[in-house]
Ligand SMILES: Nc1ncnc2c1ncn2[C@@H]1O[C@H](COP(=O)(O)OP(=O)(O)O)[C@@H](O)[C@H]1O
Ligand SMILES: *[C@@H]1O[C@H](CO)[C@@H](O)[C@H](O)[C@H]1NC(C)=O
């Protein structure tokens with residue numbers, strides 16, 4: 338494709354040259370000028386090409402810290418811990434010229450609390466094309482690796498994919514959704530890529546970013562947030578340290594989770610465990626208002642209230658946290674339009 342475009346382009350340039358020569362055969366001045374122009378064009382041709390076609394270069398991959406910060410502050414609701422940790426983790430890693438290992442983030446929390454959403458924000462702050470960049474790869478356990486009897490095929494395939502993609506662009510990003518439903522063997526198969534090796538089969542993985550999403554730990558996180566709420570304390574007073582031990586205990590002790598069996602955790606391959614707090618009524622309301630803006634609907638506080646009231650809240654006595662977070666808001670909004 339690339340060479341064909343080049344050929345067409347060159348043909349065009351030369352036919353213009355011949356045409357010019359035919360019209361003004363005596364004017365050597367013009368011919369010299371054309372030759373100079375041609376050289377210039379050829380030199381810049383590569384750059385013109387990069388301009389249109391996504392490639393593994395700073396034109397397409399460069400981190401916008403301010404962009405990420407603004408997005409996290411303005412678009413992500415009720416996640417003060419995740420917001421702070423992620424900004425530090427990502428900018429620290431991306432600005433480090435010599436990382437010793439790839440960045441490995443593990444996001445935990447109930448469904449609909451913003452784990453996928455935040456991964457999109459991170460992708461958009463690094464890749465010009467965001468999630469549609471050909472350097473961002475997303476895997477969903479139940480979609481891409483559904484049958485446990487085919488685990489050996491998946492393993493080989495996934496390893497080849499990661500290797501192939503990182504070979505063609507060191508700054509590649511891999512998002513694994515439903516990590517708690519992923520087969521242990523499969524998690525183990527990506528372990529080498531997350532480690533401190535300088536090279537693995539001639540490929541360095543140290544610029545890559547891995548993001549794991551799971552619901553594991555969600556119950557313990559909710560318990561901590563609920564205790565704060567019951568004691569009349571501000572949600573923003575909750576700190577990472579309040580959640581860390583509870584979270585890792587649940588992740589470790591969950592016998593069904595691939596995490597528990599795999600040695601990702603005890604080998605310290607995960608750089609950051611990031612908790613996502615369950616969302617309250619006011620956050621769901623904010624999600625509804627944000628969605629209205631995205632859909633170019635007129636801002637309507639009453640509809641936002643209705644949408645938020647429609648959600649199911651738990652635990653069944655207190656009813657403080659939206660069971661599905663901000664998921665399904667889009668379809669609920671459709672109903673009130
Ligand atoms: N904390 C949040 N702040 C703003 N929007 C959110 C938040 N959590 C969820 N949403 C909205 O709900 C949708 C579904 O959330 P998602 O990120 O897929 O949840 P999950 O935690 O299950 O990955 C998102 O696309 C986003 O629009
Ligand atoms: C970075 O993000 C900010 C805020 O969204 C934006 O104003 C700015 O243009 C971005 N910079 C680049 C180089 O894209």
Ligand SMILES: *[C@@H]1O[C@H](CO)[C@@H](O)[C@H](O)[C@H]1NC(C)=O
Pocket residue numbers: 474475497498499500501502505
């Ligand atoms: C990169 O990963 C994708 C899956 O996201 C896969 O389809 C593709 O074949 C991989 N590329 C290489 C070169 O391995």
